Amino acid sequence: MEPHHRYGRSEVVDRAAHLLDEYGIADLTMRRLARELGLTPGALYWHFADKQELLGAVADRILEPAARPVADATWTARILAIGAALRDALLSSTDGAELVSATFASGRSAVLGRIVAQLVDAAGGAGFEPGTAELAARTVVYYVLGFTADEQSRLQWDAAGALTGTQSVWDSDPNGRFAFGLRLLVDGMSAQRQSGTQDGVDTGVAIPSA
Structure with a gap:
């Protein structure tokens, strides 16, 4: 049997x-994986x-639990649920946020694309035009990735004993801080929805409630 046939793609992932x-x-290299x-x-x-x-394939494996559709919910509840599920998925693996951030930039994660599409659909339900809905969806993803990358870095520094004596409000209640930030984004979307402001331009027309 040829060496590359000893393992299927799923086993390699x-x-x-x-x-x-x-x-x-840092240690996930092709050479180490092959060894x-x-x-x-x-x-x-x-x-x-x-x-x-x-x-990208590893990112898809990590993100799959966060890609399950959120049904029978308001657009705000969907965005909050998707954001929370995405954070949970990232936290399930060491350096999950850093890995997914890299694949997001390169467009190599199909599952992350599905998550973005769900967020776009939710933003569309809020009354945003397609282009603005895409921007809103990506803003939510950027927030979750950035927050979780910082969170994982702090966990690693803490495990190494490097945060001793330097703890602050940023090192306590990460769930509460994450929920606050995500809610702030949703509230901002809701405010634009009510004012009729999209793409940075005041349309002068309030977007009707869904």
């Missing part, structure tokens, strides 16, 4: 996700064109 969780994104699988680095390219495609 599983091992890569395990390496990420155990050692972090863990008992393959040559070149054999991995049978499954993945490059490292970015591999990282």
Whole structure:
């Protein structure tokens, strides 16, 4: 059997996700993954064109729980639920936010694309035009990624004993702080919805309530 046929694509992604969780994104290299699988680095390219495609597949594995549709809810409840689920998924793996941020920038995560589409649909339900709904959806994702990346960095520094004596309000009640920020975004969207302001231009017409 050819070396690259010893493992299916899903098995390779599983091992890569395990390496990420155990050692972090800095040590998730094609060379290390190949060594863990008992393959040559070149054999991995049978499954993945490059490292970015591999990282996108790992991101999809992490994000899948956050992509489940939120049904029978108001647009505000959907955005809050999707944002919370996305944060939970990112926190489930070491450096999850950093990994997903990289794949978001490169457009390599299909599952993250589905999550953005759900947020766009929710923003559309708030009365935003398609272009503005896309911007609103991505703003929510940027907030969740940024907050969670900071949160994971603080957890790592704390585990290393580097935060001793430097704790502040930013190191307490992360759930409350996250919910506050996400709610602030939703409230801002609601304010624009009521004022009729979109794309930074006051239309002078209030968007009708859904």
